Amino acid sequence: MKQGVRWGGRVVAGWAACMLLTRCGEAVNGMEDDPRCRESSGLEVRELALAPVADSYVEEDQGPTVHGTERKLVADNLSRRSAWLRFEVPEPPGPVLRATLRLYALDGSTDGPKLYPATTDWTEDSLSWTKAPELTGGPLGDVGLVPNGSWVEYDVTAAVAGSGPQGFALVTESRNGVDFASKEHARQELAPRLVLTVEAPTGMGCGARR
Template structure:
């Protein structure tokens, strides 16, 4: 007998009826042989790629907003400059299992900046040194040597846990600063990204029977 196929014979009003119960990949057949779908109860990983809603940097002593038009985000301690990013995370179909902030280094550093959580009640159009976002906690990550033209990743899983606004501050004590590409850079593929790995319900195992 073929594996996975079960037969049962039952007498009905003097007639012998034969019923086939077939199961294959989550699909079942009714007594008329029509396929039925079974919804999966499992979860599968799904990647969500988010661009920042706002990003800019500020410099000590400069109170004129940069209007978010700069193509770079600068963090260095030589001229006291710090960079900030803001993301809006929409509702997700399942829990966030991993969150990573990816930045592209236009100009590297021997000692990259620390990443901190920051307030979100700001706009890149009005950001200045005296009106910069506040840091709201300890460092989320730190990087050492940052080669020129390389990707830098910060694991922010402990911070980004669901939907809502999220702010980040890039601050360094190094006088050898780093320049990251901003969302205004002409090379769009170098723009900052918040990448989420989300557990979402797996799709049905077969097409639904009309």
């Protein structure tokens, strides 16, 4: 996990129910107010974490089989498997400064997958190798060694321009595949998250609870 990222709250639908953290100096939600925040120009930086509305993986040899209810997302070139995620991004409260896809590796790899933008016209109960979405552009990022039990981050700022559906695909050329936790995993804190860093109007002050 990269330094400087703080987490709190819970994730449900919509911006009002997203994890919402305010950063100004060292002030964070629920902590002591910082005088530097009160003297700010009326803008603050927030991190908004979105859960996927759908995620799954497909496997070539299994043709029409769907895996939408499984607790893992698999990308593996040995068995020709690739993983897919779909998010619904509401209208942000301000400009998106950065967008990051965070995934937790249950079973790592010596060479992690590439991440691509993808079409979004699919559901978990329809996604299969024979009905796989399409890639819509070149790779957004690539990772090398992925240790077991580690967080992986992809910078997807270039792909998240605003509100609406957002799709991603994890594809690897490595025969040493990786398993990421899916949104169905029993430990929800390990589920995928699309984290948006936005600049928004100041609400109740940096240290105020929301």
